Amino acid sequence: MKGGDLAIMNNGSLKRGFARASIVLSCFGLVCMWIPLIFARSDWALLIILGTIAILCALMIKYLKLRCPFCGFGGLMPQWSKNDTYHCPKCGKLIHWE
């Protein structure tokens, strides 16, 4: 899919709900993965699996839902709060976070 199609689809703006979901999921995933390492508990594999799944979900949201509406660049930093000064690192266009 080309960047132009994406811009038409979402009016050139990104949903902050998706950004927040991806931030929360990745934080949750990192905590789940670090706890067993910090306490050196190998029997907490379930936490690591849970953490991995959470991070994978966060990455999926990030790459599927948080692409630049103009050029389709998938490496944008999810913005938690309304930020109208964030520019796409690739094409330099202003990204509007709904």
Ligand SMILES: [Zn+2]
């Ligand atoms: Zn861009």
